[in-house]
Amino acid sequence: xxxxxxxxxxxxxxxxxxxxxxxxxxxxxxVGVYFxxxxxxxxxxxxxxxxxxxxxxxxxxxxxxxxxxxxxDFFKTVLDExxxxxxxxxxxxxTKDTLLLRMKEKDWDDVIRVNLKGTxxxxxxxxKAMLKQRYGRIINITSIxxxxxxxxxxxxxxSKAGIIGLTKTVAKELGSRGVTANAIAPxxxxxxxxxGLSEKxxxxxxxxxxxxxxxxxxxxxxxxxxxxSKSADxxxxxxxHVNGGMYT
Ligand code: NAP
Numbered sequence: 001x002x003x004x005x006x007x008x009x010x011x012x013x014x015x016x017x018x019x020x021x022x023x024x025x026x027x028x029x030x031v032g033v034y035f036x037x038x039x040x041x042x043x044x045x046x047x048x049x050x051x052x053x054x055x056x057x058x059x060x061x062x063x064x065x066x067x068x069x070x071x072x073d074f075f076k077t078v079l080d081e082x083x084x085x086x087x088x089x090x091x092x093x094x095t096k097d098t099l100l101l102r103m104k105e106k107d108w109d110d111v112i113r114v115n116l117k118g119t120x121x122x123x124x125x126x127x128k129a130m131l132k133q134r135y136g137r138i139i140n141i142t143s144i145x146x147x148x149x150x151x152x153x154x155x156x157x158x159s160k161a162g163i164i165g166l167t168k169t170v171a172k173e174l175g176s177r178g179v180t181a182n183a184i185a186p187x188x189x190x191x192x193x194x195x196g197l198s199e200k201x202x203x204x205x206x207x208x209x210x211x212x213x214x215x216x217x218x219x220x221x222x223x224x225x226x227x228x229s230k231s232a233d234x235x236x237x238x239x240x241h242v243n244g245g246m247y248t
Contacts, residue, residue: 065117142239
């Protein structure tokens with residue numbers, strides 16, 4: 001047990017982008033920030049350094065959220081070391097975009113496995129600890145695509161719509177025991193996930209955003225922090241749209 005940890009936060013996909021900003025936002029003295037990532041070349045060192053700089057206690061691990069075995073081991077480490085899970089942010093996600101008629105079975109399966117099954121795997125294990133504690137905050141990162149649909153993203157949009165159904169169900173099942181579950185639906189956020197878009201495609205998207213700019217990972221992290229705060233104690237089963245007005 002790491003004795004100076006007073007609060008434990010778990011963030012999936014914390015090595016970069018939105019997940020990394022969430023890890024940094026939650027980092028504070030006495031907070032254990034556990035995060036994971038999956039690529040063999042990722043170390044998670046940048047995230048760990050940012051957490052430490054804010055006084056938090058970081059631990060990054062290579063774990064595939066879609067693997068029940070790996071996720072079970074990951075949460076065992078968290079619980080062995082800290083004895084609790086206060087906040088779970090299901091953020092890990094991938095895209096394999098192509099139009100429906102060209103979409104291969106593998107493109108479909110890979111995205112559903114990581115985005116939707118990964119969220120289920122982590123939520124199920126964390127929920128057990130949260131129920132015992134009679135406290136927990138589950139925050140799932142869905143997407144504007146999950147509510148509005150998006151050409152070329154049938155797999156991704158379906159996975160993100162599934163996350164919304166999962167969130168609302170978990171909110172109903174766990175609410176009576178002090179556990180809330182909410183989703184954040186980001187719009188267009190500048191990260192590696194969107195870096196493949198041409199500047200023309202990006203500026204076409206930005207032209208549809210009333211606030212006139214792409215979102216930043218910090219725009220999402222701030223809302224995650226709010227949903228885990230005391231101010232959000234009476235909010236559960238909701239989807240919070242953070243998209244600059246792109247979808248209302
Ligand atoms: P990103 O920069 O590509 O980061 C994705 C993160 O997920 C990385 O840390 C990655 O780690 C991790 N990851 C991928 N597969 C994983 C797996 N199987 N197990 C564990 N970790 C895994 O993407 P992002 O833009 O920050 O996206 C974060 C979340 O926001 C995703 O759920 C995404 O769908 C959602 N979102 C993003 C946008 C946007 O515009 N960017 C909009 C709406 C929703 P490694 O690569 O190091 O393995």
